[in-house]
Amino acid sequence: MSDSSGIALRVALPVPLPREFDYLPPADAGPVRPDWVGRRVRVPFGRGEQIGIVVGLGPPAPDGPELKSALALLDDAPLLGEELFASLQWLARYTQSPLGEVLALALPGVLRAGQQAPETRAYGWQLTPAGAAAVAGLRAGSRPRRLAERLLLGALSEDTLDIHVADWRAALRALAKRALVERLALPAADAVDEDPHAPTLNDEQAAALATLRAGDGFRTLLLEGVTGSGKTEVYLQAIRDCLRAGKQALVLVPEIGLTPQTLQRFRARLGVPVHAMHSGLADGERARSWIAMARGEARVLVGTRSAIFTPLPEAGLIVIDEEHDGSYKQQDGIRYHARDFALVRARALGIPVLLGSATPALESLHNVLAGRYTHLRLGKRAGDAKPPRVRVLDVRKRLLTHGLSQDVFAAIAACLARGEQALVFKNRRGYAPALLCHDCGWSATCKRCDTPMTVHAGGRTLICHHCGARAAKPPSCPDCASLSLQPQGFGTERLEEALATRFPDAPLIRVDRETTRHRDAIEKHLATLGDRPGILVGTQMLAKGHDLPRLTLVAVVGVDEGLYSADFRAGEKLAQLLIQVAGRAGRANLPGEVLLQTHHPEHPLLLTLLGGGYPAVAALELAQREAAGFPPYEHLALLRAEAPTEEAVQTFLREAKERARPAMPDAIALNGPMPAPMARRAGRARGQLLLACAQRPMLQAALRPWVAGLYELKSARKVRWSLDVDPIDLY
Ligand SMILES: Nc1ncnc2c1ncn2[C@@H]1O[C@H](COP(=O)(O)OP(=O)(O)OP(=O)(O)O)[C@@H](O)[C@H]1O
Numbered sequence: 001m002s003d004s005s006g007i008a009l010r011v012a013l014p015v016p017l018p019r020e021f022d023y024l025p026p027a028d029a030g031p032v033r034p035d036w037v038g039r040r041v042r043v044p045f046g047r048g049e050q051i052g053i054v055v056g057l058g059p060p061a062p063d064g065p066e067l068k069s070a071l072a073l074l075d076d077a078p079l080l081g082e083e084l085f086a087s088l089q090w091l092a093r094y095t096q097s098p099l100g101e102v103l104a105l106a107l108p109g110v111l112r113a114g115q116q117a118p119e120t121r122a123y124g125w126q127l128t129p130a131g132a133a134a135v136a137g138l139r140a141g142s143r144p145r146r147l148a149e150r151l152l153l154g155a156l157s158e159d160t161l162d163i164h165v166a167d168w169r170a171a172l173r174a175l176a177k178r179a180l181v182e183r184l185a186l187p188a189a190d191a192v193d194e195d196p197h198a199p200t201l202n203d204e205q206a207a208a209l210a211t212l213r214a215g216d217g218f219r220t221l222l223l224e225g226v227t228g229s230g231k232t233e234v235y236l237q238a239i240r241d242c243l244r245a246g247k248q249a250l251v252l253v254p255e256i257g258l259t260p261q262t263l264q265r266f267r268a269r270l271g272v273p274v275h276a277m278h279s280g281l282a283d284g285e286r287a288r289s290w291i292a293m294a295r296g297e298a299r300v301l302v303g304t305r306s307a308i309f310t311p312l313p314e315a316g317l318i319v320i321d322e323e324h325d326g327s328y329k330q331q332d333g334i335r336y337h338a339r340d341f342a343l344v345r346a347r348a349l350g351i352p353v354l355l356g357s358a359t360p361a362l363e364s365l366h367n368v369l370a371g372r373y374t375h376l377r378l379g380k381r382a383g384d385a386k387p388p389r390v391r392v393l394d395v396r397k398r399l400l401t402h403g404l405s406q407d408v409f410a411a412i413a414a415c416l417a418r419g420e421q422a423l424v425f426k427n428r429r430g431y432a433p434a435l436l437c438h439d440c441g442w443s444a445t446c447k448r449c450d451t452p453m454t455v456h457a458g459g460r461t462l463i464c465h466h467c468g469a470r471a472a473k474p475p476s477c478p479d480c481a482s483l484s485l486q487p488q489g490f491g492t493e494r495l496e497e498a499l500a501t502r503f504p505d506a507p508l509i510r511v512d513r514e515t516t517r518h519r520d521a522i523e524k525h526l527a528t529l530g531d532r533p534g535i536l537v538g539t540q541m542l543a544k545g546h547d548l549p550r551l552t553l554v555a556v557v558g559v560d561e562g563l564y565s566a567d568f569r570a571g572e573k574l575a576q577l578l579i580q581v582a583g584r585a586g587r588a589n590l591p592g593e594v595l596l597q598t599h600h601p602e603h604p605l606l607l608t609l610l611g612g613g614y615p616a617v618a619a620l621e622l623a624q625r626e627a628a629g630f631p632p633y634e635h636l637a638l639l640r641a642e643a644p645t646e647e648a649v650q651t652f653l654r655e656a657k658e659r660a661r662p663a664m665p666d667a668i669a670l671n672g673p674m675p676a677p678m679a680r681r682a683g684r685a686r687g688q689l690l691l692a693c694a695q696r697p698m699l700q701a702a703l704r705p706w707v708a709g710l711y712e713l714k715s716a717r718k719v720r721w722s723l724d725v726d727p728i729d730l731y
Pocket residue numbers: 199200201202205225226227228229230231232233234358382383545583
């Protein structure tokens with residue numbers, strides 16, 4: 001054997017087994033050193049190979065099986081810093097997940113696949129001597145000429161070119177072909193210039209910033225600011241502080257919030273390169289941002305959920321915008337919550353976390369009440385904008401045309417006549433949510449999901465929104481052969497049709513997953529409207545982020561569906577969505593109006609929202625959660641299982657429950673096994689077992705041995721199962 005020291009490498013592999021694996025060191029890697037921990041190794045596993053991370057060193061188990069040798073050590077330094085490594089170990093324990101899978105989750109794809117860390121230096125362009133001499137000879141007014149003239153003043157980074165020179169790459173290629181320009185590696189940017197565009201902060205913003213500045217070390221601040229109140233300005237100043245102190249800042253934004261517009265704003269205002277991390281980037285780009293942060297070359301990273309796994313060796317601040325947003329929770333695989341994990345990391349790093357929202361999560365407000373978070377408030381809109389006026393339209397017994405009341409049509413007509421823009425909001429894409437036979441009551445359901453199929457394409461196609469199954473609309477009712485098949489209810493597609501009929505001359509833009517598959521497309525789509533008077537129809541894709549100065553009317557037409565949902569978070573989510581959508585109206589100098597069309601004007605949630613705004617809804621909902629034993633008062637863990645047959649699901653969940661008793665204390669309630677709210681999906685039966693406990697540590701302690709035992713159940717092999725600690729919904 002090649003290694004005489006008798007030390008084995010304990011390796012975490014991305015396999016769904018709750019343990020690590022021992023290997024002998026690779027033959028040619030030299031003597032084992034303590035700082036091998038945190039480096040990647042390639043190892044034989046089963047009939048293939050795996051990339052894993054060394055998580056420990058130690059003597060091999062005395063009477064264990066003979067160990068295989070690792071094939072190669074892939075890094076010459078630990079890839080994960082001490083803090084990130086420790087935080088990820090915490091995450092694996094907390095989510096009851098195999099460490100190897102959690103570590104793999106934290107690594108960008110190319111590193112997970114065993115490739116070398118990519119080049120991360122920032123590049124810029126400058127004129128060659130020949131180029132400087134040739135500028136005057138380039139065709140006047142051409143793009144290459146204009147670019148060359150800018151470069152005459154000095155080299156420009158690619159980031160700066162991105163911001164200031166449209167389509168610079170084509171012009172640059174023209175110059176490069178003639179060897180008039182050359183690329184150069186730039187030193188890491190750290191100088192922070194003054195920000196000429198910074199507005200003078202108003203009193204509330206200044207007070208919020210002062211509170212942040214007054215503190216030291218780990219702390220959590222909840223910045224609750226109404227829409228348009230200038231939260232982002234506070235982030236920008238706080239990040240500048242952080243940069244001036246020579247520290248790195250991480251900014252998390254929701255999945256649909258990371259638009260080119262957002263990045264542009266950060267880039268333009270911070271004066272240093274701003275790195276991005278989101279699912280739309282190529283693997284190599286993500287790895288570059290990750291490594292650049294790990295090396296301290298990058299100072300600011302703006303990213304979605306998974307950006308929370310970025311190394312922060314010189315951490316100064318973590319900002320989480322729209323902290324209540326559901327996209328911060330991963331809903332499959334390792335079910336982590338990026339906001340909660342951010343707090344764990346910030347504590348370990350000794351830095352502040354700034355959570356921002358117009359509609360904070362009830363958990364966060366509860367933490368404020370418990371004295372764990374500092375509460376900062378921005379109560380009014382920044383600049384000259386006024387809050388929109390909200391009007392409830394009681395449509396009981398009123399004439400609805402294609403689901404829209406006459407008052408809504410009238411308000412849109414008036415808005416267009418003023419030369420302004422209107423938004424009709426309905427959180428349901430497609431033409432209609434169901435297809436019904438008017439003669440016998442048959443309705444089109446997905447055979448694999450037992451749920452109604454959504455009507456699309458003007459009524460020609462049926463699509464299941466749960467499994468994606470498609471079918472043509474049957475020519476007649478399959479049960480009674482009647483020809484009276486009718487779409488029931490309204491989706492954005494049908495509303496678009498209705499509005500086009502009523503307002504044939506107004507430009508009309510629909511924004512939902514069908515019209516706008518890619519996040520960048522929203523803005524291109526919106527740009528076609530420009531400043532003209534017109535109408536937008538859309539789902540929640542339109543609820544956030546977009547600043548539309550001419551938008552003065554928002555009509556919400558799908559309120560009722562949210563009012564009677566069984567989900568314990570439905571009230572919170574509906575209030576958040578209504579406030580976000582309403583926040584789109586009247587953001588500039590024009591006054592805005594919001595219409596809520598409903599059959600339930602007396603519903604307590606609507607009355608509370610109108611009377612006292614989001615804080616009143618939050619108080620109401622918190623009281624209900626406490627009474628009903630839901631988070632944040634009780635802590636939950638949800639065991640989900642699915643399989644081709646219901647019997648397999650039930651057997652597994654029953655055995656899982658039997659293992660829980662009597663091992664777990666009585667203070668942990670076990671509910672189930674029960675069918676999932678969607679009992680079948682894509683042809684598979686689904687069930688669940690819900691654990692609830694008022695004390696988080698008690699629940700955590702009980703979960704660990706229990707989950708380890710679940711892996712050993714024979715019935716576990718017949719199902720796909722997962723545990724969701726702190727589920728955000730019970731589906
Ligand atoms: N102190 C200020 N003086 C003048 N204008 C300001 C000030 N602060 C912010 N603004 C402007 O007000 C608008 C809203 O600000 P900002 O985008 O920061 O608000 P926000 O609370 O982050 O918005 P959202 O509701 O989208 O989360 C922006 O156009 C911004 O430039």
